[in-house]
Amino acid sequence: MQAFDVVVIGGGLLGCFAARNLCRWKLDTALLEAREDVCTGVSRANTAIVYPGFDHKPGTLKAEMCVRANAGFETLCRELDVPFHRCGSLMVSFGEKADAVLKKKYENGHSMGVPGLRLLSGEEALRMEPALAAGVTSALYAPTTGTVNPWELGIAACESAAANGAKLCLNTRALAISRTAEGYRIETGREDFICRAVINCSGLYADRVQELLFPSPVHIAPDAADYLILDKAAENKPVHIIQYEPEDGGKGFNAVPTVEGSLLLGPSERDNETDFAVRADGLSFVRARAERVLPGLDPEDTIRSFAAVRPNPQREDGSSIGSFVIENPGPGFWSLIGIKTPGLTCADELGRYVAEKAAAFLHADANEAFDGHRSGIPKAGRMCWERRNAAIQANPDYGEVICCCEDVTKAEVLEAIRRGAVTLDGVKRRTGTGMGRCQGSRCQEKLLALLAQELGVSEAEVTKDGAGSEILGGGRNEN
Ligand SMILES: Cc1cc2nc3c(=O)[nH]c(=O)nc-3n(C[C@H](O)[C@H](O)[C@H](O)COP(=O)(O)OP(=O)(O)OC[C@H]3O[C@@H](n4cnc5c(N)ncnc54)[C@H](O)[C@@H]3O)c2cc1C
Structure with a gap:
């Protein structure tokens, strides 16, 4: 007890x-x-957007928290040593009905003090974001929207x-x-x-x-949603977060240039489905939306799909x-x-x-010793050459690249395991391994060996994402 x-x-x-x-x-x-x-x-599994708050009902806890949280996001991420990209967003429309929705959202956001909101004409939107489909009629620009992993x-x-x-x-x-x-x-x-x-x-x-x-x-x-991720190298990616307000009032769509440099597209909406498995119809919906809004994207640049589940609250x-x-x-x-x-x-x-x-x-006293600062795992891929050289001198494991796509070294993987990663996805979530073009096909074997060695288990026991997702299915170590 x-x-x-x-x-x-x-x-x-x-x-x-x-x-x-x-x-x-x-x-x-x-x-x-x-x-x-x-x-x-x-x-x-979500859309990774740090919202500015113009979408919520003024005076509600949700609206107040969102506007305040957005304003403080740099400070929070600096304290926690997490990359945050305040890239701004364009919510775009392609017709009169959706133009009117954007105008309402603008007024709503303005009344709540969301900073920097501007309503743009279609031409202005295209100048800011040439990857948008021609025919865009207006856009709501929100410079404070951002994205975080x-x-x-x-x-x-x-x-x-x-x-x-x-x-x-x-x-x-x-x-x-x-x-x-x-x-x-x-x-x-x-x-x-x-x-x-x-x-x-x-x-x-x-x-x-x-x-x-x-x-x-x-x-x-619950209901489920599907997403696609396009490779960093994909052409015609937007630089802002693009949000699509459909003319028929149906499900919208987001394109998010992630902090890692890839492009996240989605979500779809599938009622009454409750697991994290993708469905072909959901992915087709996302592709169709992407083609409508950002026609220059090439579906061949897709490197991953995933599903999310929404915890919709109901009375x-x-x-x-x-x-x-x-x-x-x-x-x-x-x-x-x-x-x-x-x-x-x-x-x-x-x-x-x-x-x-x-x-x-509980009538608790303030903890004067609280220290909000935390240091992330030093990432070789984010170091300049001088710093990287120094890191290798101090720890030769920084000289051994495990994930070539995302430039992740053995030192980072070992540190991730030391900090609590016990699965391949746990290492990925802490270091970015397997998030690039090859999706882990080149580093998985090395990661399995490192996890097994550090956790003191056999490679057959190492899982991708928890019990039931064993990679080797128990075969390899018996040979
Ligand atoms: C499709 C989708 C898109 C979204 N996009 C955005 C976005 O772009 N921007 C934004 O601001 N928000 C977004 N959100 C919302 C955001 O992702 C969530 O609000 C946030 O992740 C908080 O999740 P959570 O901690 O409530 O749940 P979870 O992350 O699911 O955590 C709950 C945890 O509880 C554990 N658990 C469950 N039962 C028990 C138990 N009995 N005992 C012990 N542990 C238990 C589970 O294992 C789990 O780890 C999105 C959400 C969805 C679904």
């Missing part, structure tokens, strides 16, 4: 930031994550929380929750946790985790909820249920919000 002041359930972006923000107070905090690593759920941000927040004293408990799924005289008991099938407060950040399962003890008036009705009558849902069903118990877009943008704001609630409930 382990005792804490606060237990956070779920190690996605929201849980990692809740844990980090709890460390601003003198509170013993644990972060329980069901999987073998953090940021393996919704936080690893979501999992890099979440892992950084988790490392920062751990460095400030939070205890990370992986492979630890909350299975049952009960009341005690002082607070709560959480059973995990391994050991029990007792605590005075609980923050439920379990993503797609947040309604069910709340229902382990309290009823949940909000239910998650008991089945109606959907547009606002952020933060439930407080019992004393010292908060649930973030169905937080979708802009949950990445607002992860720190939401974490701060629930941490402040818990600190007030």
Whole structure:
């Protein structure tokens, strides 16, 4: 049995930031994550946009948090040593109806003080972004829109929380929750946790985790989405984030020039599908949208597809909820249920919000020793030659390139494993291995060997992304 002041359930972006923000107070905090690593759920598959806030209803918590979060994103990313690209966005329309929608969004954003918004004519939009399809009739330019690698941000927040004293408990799924005289008991099938407060950040399962003890008036009705990634070398990529507002009011579309240099296209929308598997019709939809908005892109430059799952929050009558849902069903118990877009943008704001609630409930003192600075793994590919040379002199493993496409060295891979990567995807999320043109076909074998060696397991036991995704299927080491 382990005792804490606060237990956070779920190690996605929201849980990692809740844990980090709890460390601003003198509170013993644990972060329980069901999987073998953090940021393996919704936080690893989304559109990666740091929104400016013009899309939300003025006066709502969502709108306020989004505008504030966007303004503070450079500071946050500098503190956590995570690249952030404030590339700006153009929301584009191709007809009168969508032009009117953009005008409304402009007025909405303007009333909320979203900085720098401008409505552009089609010609102005084409001058700014020549890759757009001819026929664009207007664009809403938002210079403060940006992009960040979501999992890099979440892992950084988790490392920062751990460095400030939070205890990370992986492979630890909350299975049952009960009341005690002082607070709560959480059973995990391994050991029990007792605590005075609980923050439920379990993503797609947040309604069910709340229902382990309290009823949940909000239910998650998941649906799936498909995405494509185009290679860095693809031609005619936009430099801004492009958002498409269709004339028929249907599903929009985004093209995001990522911090890694690739182009993310999507999402599609598939009702009532709940797994992270891509579907051909969803990918066709994304391709068709890309062709409509950015016709110069070549589908042959596609290097990857992936699917995401949206945790859509619904009331008991089945109606959907547009606002952020933060439930407080019992004393010292908060649930973030169905937080979708802009949950990445607002992860720190939401974490701060629930941490402040818990600190007030527990009458906690501020932790003067909190240090928000965290250093990422020094990336050889981001070093100038002098720095890289010095890194090799200090550690020869910086001289051995493992992933040629993304220029990732053995030193980075070993450091990623030291910091908690236990799968191929865990290494990828920390270093970028396998994210380039060959998608890991050249480095996978070396990575398998390094993971097996460092974790003290056989190569057959190493997985791509957790149990059931063994690469070698148990065959190779027996030979
Ligand atoms: C398709 C899509 C696109 C999006 N695009 C954007 C965007 O461009 N910009 C933006 O700002 N936001 C975006 N978002 C929203 C954003 O991705 C999420 O709000 C954010 O990632 C937060 O996720 P999370 O932490 O709630 O969930 P997750 O990342 O899923 O984390 C929940 C964690 O809880 C764990 N868990 C579940 N049950 C238990 C249990 N019983 N015990 C212990 N652990 C448990 C899971 O294993 C998981 O790791 C998008 C979302 C989707 C779905």
